Amino acid sequence: MNLYSLLATGFPTDRTTLCLETPEGWSLTWEELDARTAQMAHLLRSLHLPEGARVASQLEKSPESLMLYLATIRAGYVFLPLNTAYREEEIRYFLGNAEPSVMVCTKENLSWIEPLAKEAKTLHVFTLEDNHTGSLLNAAATQRVDFATRERANDDLAAIIYTSGTTGRSKGAMLTHGNLGSNARVLHGFWGWAPDDVLLHILPIFHVHGLFVASHGALLAGAKMIWLPKFDIDQILLDLPRSTVLMGVPTHYVRLLANARFGKATCRNMRLFISGSAPLLTETFQEFQNRTGHTILERYGMSETAMLVSNPSSPTLGPRIGGTVGVPLPETSVRILDENHKECGPGEIGQIQVRGPNIFAGYWRMPQKTQEEFTADGWFKTGDLGRWGGDGIPDSYLTIVGRSKDLIISGGYNVYPKEIEGVIDELPGVKESAVIGIPHPDFGEAVIAVVVPKANADEVSPENLREILKHKIANYKVPKRIHIVSELPRNAMSKVQKNLLRQRLETSTS
Ligand code: MCA
Ligand code: AMP
Numbered sequence: 001m002n003l004y005s006l007l008a009t010g011f012p013t014d015r016t017t018l019c020l021e022t023p024e025g026w027s028l029t030w031e032e033l034d035a036r037t038a039q040m041a042h043l044l045r046s047l048h049l050p051e052g053a054r055v056a057s058q059l060e061k062s063p064e065s066l067m068l069y070l071a072t073i074r075a076g077y078v079f080l081p082l083n084t085a086y087r088e089e090e091i092r093y094f095l096g097n098a099e100p101s102v103m104v105c106t107k108e109n110l111s112w113i114e115p116l117a118k119e120a121k122t123l124h125v126f127t128l129e130d131n132h133t134g135s136l137l138n139a140a141a142t143q144r145v146d147f148a149t150r151e152r153a154n155d156d157l158a159a160i161i162y163t164s165g166t167t168g169r170s171k172g173a174m175l176t177h178g179n180l181g182s183n184a185r186v187l188h189g190f191w192g193w194a195p196d197d198v199l200l201h202i203l204p205i206f207h208v209h210g211l212f213v214a215s216h217g218a219l220l221a222g223a224k225m226i227w228l229p230k231f232d233i234d235q236i237l238l239d240l241p242r243s244t245v246l247m248g249v250p251t252h253y254v255r256l257l258a259n260a261r262f263g264k265a266t267c268r269n270m271r272l273f274i275s276g277s278a279p280l281l282t283e284t285f286q287e288f289q290n291r292t293g294h295t296i297l298e299r300y301g302m303s304e305t306a307m308l309v310s311n312p313s314s315p316t317l318g319p320r321i322g323g324t325v326g327v328p329l330p331e332t333s334v335r336i337l338d339e340n341h342k343e344c345g346p347g348e349i350g351q352i353q354v355r356g357p358n359i360f361a362g363y364w365r366m367p368q369k370t371q372e373e374f375t376a377d378g379w380f381k382t383g384d385l386g387r388w389g390g391d392g393i394p395d396s397y398l399t400i401v402g403r404s405k406d407l408i409i410s411g412g413y414n415v416y417p418k419e420i421e422g423v424i425d426e427l428p429g430v431k432e433s434a435v436i437g438i439p440h441p442d443f444g445e446a447v448i449a450v451v452v453p454k455a456n457a458d459e460v461s462p463e464n465l466r467e468i469l470k471h472k473i474a475n476y477k478v479p480k481r482i483h484i485v486s487e488l489p490r491n492a493m494s495k496v497q498k499n500l501l502r503q504r505l506e507t508s509t510s
Helices: 003-008 030-046 063-074 088-098 107-119 135-141 177-190 208-221 233-242 250-257 282-292 367-373 417-425 462-472 498-507
Strands: 018-021 027-029 054-058 078-081 102-105 124-127 157-163 171-176 198-201 224-227 245-248 272-275 297-302 306-310 333-337 350-355 380-390 393-403 408-410 413-415 430-440 444-453 481-484
Touching: 003 063, 003 177, 003 208, 018 030, 027 030, 030 063, 030 135, 054 063, 054 088, 063 078, 063 135, 063 157, 063 208, 088 107, 102 107, 107 124, 124 135, 157 177, 157 208, 171 177, 177 208, 177 306, 198 208, 198 233, 208 224, 208 245, 208 297, 208 306, 233 250, 245 250, 250 272, 250 282, 333 380, 408 430, 408 444, 413 417, 417 430, 417 444, 417 462, 430 498, 444 498, 462 481
Parallel strands: 018 224, 054 078, 054 102, 078 157, 102 124, 198 224, 198 245, 245 272, 272 297, 444 481
Antiparallel strands: 018 027, 157 171, 297 306, 333 350, 350 380, 380 393, 408 413, 430 444
């Protein structure tokens, strides 16, 4: 079934009620959502794109950027959202790799994105602003308001989400209508979504968390969304009292707690606070409970899998236990294997592997990489390390204890050291570099680079390097600190000892 058709089964019977509203007073009814996504879907079909065509976007968060996603899947094409922080070289790679037929960007970025689209043989480029204007909307306005959502099979692609890789090259995770539909259905039940829920939507919509987990939850429940364009603590505090569900990354919860105005009164109508994308510190979990009386529900997922494991929403299914990510979701199987590929017993740490209808169809045009990430018996290797139970926790609960992949998660965004090292090593005067993550009070982890200059390369300074990097990579990937050293510590096998660097730099303040 087409994912949009599945979501539409949850829309309310009275479609004149509100589906979405924004802080500036703009609103959208369910009827309008259907009509406006129909117009965009007609527009896309009128372009006579090939089967399986990709529709890429790099857009500020707006109601219409959500509609573009829904219209793309209604029309049977594949949506490819791109982080607004990506710079020219990053976008060149994504467009070149995905070869979308359509690209939608802001007018401000058109001058540099249009040539990149041309290079990638993208025939159609539209603009869309966050003030309800743009060439996409002008072209859609003349289209019909009814559209027969195209039939799709479960294994037809709905979206490609790029996720960085350990080798430094981003991979496009191919998610099908079946993957996203099954996850939406399962979460609907497991998190107890109801039509009278109100989702305060604060996440960006170019990742699984904000685009699928949050939006699908509200749409399938026929529940209203309060749509915030970006993280704005004052606006969140204003809108929380009329909301029932909030999803965020741990940084959001840390920032809420840092605000003295946040407390029981602000949360008086809240039903559920959900956290994910990065580990939630038990101190944050505890402090949140003490301050508000609410217990954050932590869950675990990946771009390749959507949601896998979650703490229960209802006490009848069990308690929410801080420091754990909960129990496997219905229809998802999780196993933990030791280095001999044997299933770990309670309390033993091993590699987390997963299976289920939500697991992606593979990496876009990377069959070899796809094969490497699955076991011979069909389980996906998450690269995360975990254990069942232990420390008095019930054996059915999973705790994530670390990662076997070299990955930094900063404020919920993934940064692969290999990618950043590759960029730094190409800069003038740089001999080599090592990138590590160290604990950060706001972002959970901060990206730090250690750089060895070439002999006599006087121009290499932390300030210069950071300035150059800001133009080359997304801002959240730019190291918060750069240390210049004469050599990197290596072991007998000549491998850089990142643990040693981490130990040294965690304690250093400069
Ligand atoms: C912003 N900055 C950051 C980050 N975000 N630095 C490190 N890590 C970050 N995540 C820096 C910018 O580079 C800039 O620095 C300065 O902060 C201000 O930027 P701004 O965009 O205004 O920041 P913000 O609005 O305060 O953003 C913080 C944020 C944001 C709200 C926490 O990072 C965010 O929305 N994170 C959520 C990510 C997310 O949705 N992840 C889900 C993916 P300078 O001025 O020096 O340039 S994971 C997923 O989907 C899986 C499936 C899952 O499990 O959920
Ligand atoms: P991404 O590729 O952006 O989807 O990030 C997926 C990764 O985020 C997972 O493999 C985990 O390492 C991490 N992750 C997601 N949720 C959690 C969580 N609740 N606790 C710890 N790590 C998490």
